[in-house]
Amino acid sequence: MSYLVIKCGGSVLQRLPDSFYHNIVTLTKNDHIQPVIVHGGGPMVSTLLANLNVKTTFVNGMRVTTDEVLDVVEMTLSGSVNKLLVRKILAQGGNAVGLSGVDGRMLEAKQLEQNPEIGYVGKVTNVNPAMLKTVINQQKIPVISPIAIDHTGQRLNINADLAAAAVAKALEAPLYMITNVPGVLKNTDVISELSVQEAKTMMDSGEINGGMIPKVQAAIDSLRKGVQKVAIINGLEEESLLKLITDGNTGTTFTLDEKKINSNLT
Secondary structure (H helix, E strand, O other), X not given: OEEEXXXXXXXXXXXXXXXHHHHHHHHHHHOOEEEEEEEXXXXXXHHHHHHOOOOOOEEOOEEXXXXXXXXXXXXXXXXXXXXXXXXXXXXXXXXXXXXXXOHHHOEEEEEOOOOHXXXXXEEEEEEOOHHHHHHHHOOOEEEXXXXXXXXXXXXEEOOHHHHHHHHHHHHOOXXXXXXXXXXXXXXXXXXXXXXXXXXXXXXXXXXXXXXXXXXXXXXXHHHHOOOOOEEEEEOOOOOHHHHHHHOOOOOEEEEOOOOOOOHHHO
16 A cells, blocks of 8 residues: 545635545545545635634735634634545545644644744644554544644644645655646646756746746645655546546646656757
8 A cells, every 4th residue: 555645725625526535535445545635724714814803914925823813723724624624535435534733743843933923833843653554554534734733732833735745755655736727837738747947947937927836836845855756736627636646647747857858848
């Protein structure tokens, strides 16, 4: 059995079709692949903060997380969003368990010292896979919210991309980032494979722009943190997850190979 870490972004979560969750269940039953899901939920957090009249601000794209904001973040991510994903998998005949990075100290982290003004935001320093493997050994799919804990017991908000990368590295697993775009485009064609250097060149030239930049940067950061394979795929496309696993004919896969010359770029 091999592991596969699937990161579901908050911008696409509420739009994923039932077939996406059916694909996840199919992986465990037919392909002997063990999915591990890490999810975000920023838009849902923002909505609840607004409904509760809790002020929220951002610094360099990161949410300033006071203790009051963190209450709402944890409530949303470890509560409603996490259980939504669990229910979706159960509805497709799978068996899932919702977890927070706090559970069993699965995600240990420390507060970002270089940006103290953003409050209780951290970066993962250690992943304890024992809790994950306990769930997996019971033939269940772990669904993880990116709330971590430090050595004092303080909870910390973690960027979901970085949390997923840390889990993938700990499990020596590939990382599939589920988005609402088909991948990196050259004109109107999806580029099936990009090296880190090629991706950086396309960002510098403006060929990769807008909302694709943070997705590509997250893929590059994951590779540099030790993840062996990272792919961006469109979760709204029918069977996209299975297509990538069976023949690789969807999305964009990123590699660290700086020498590769991608024919799609010439």
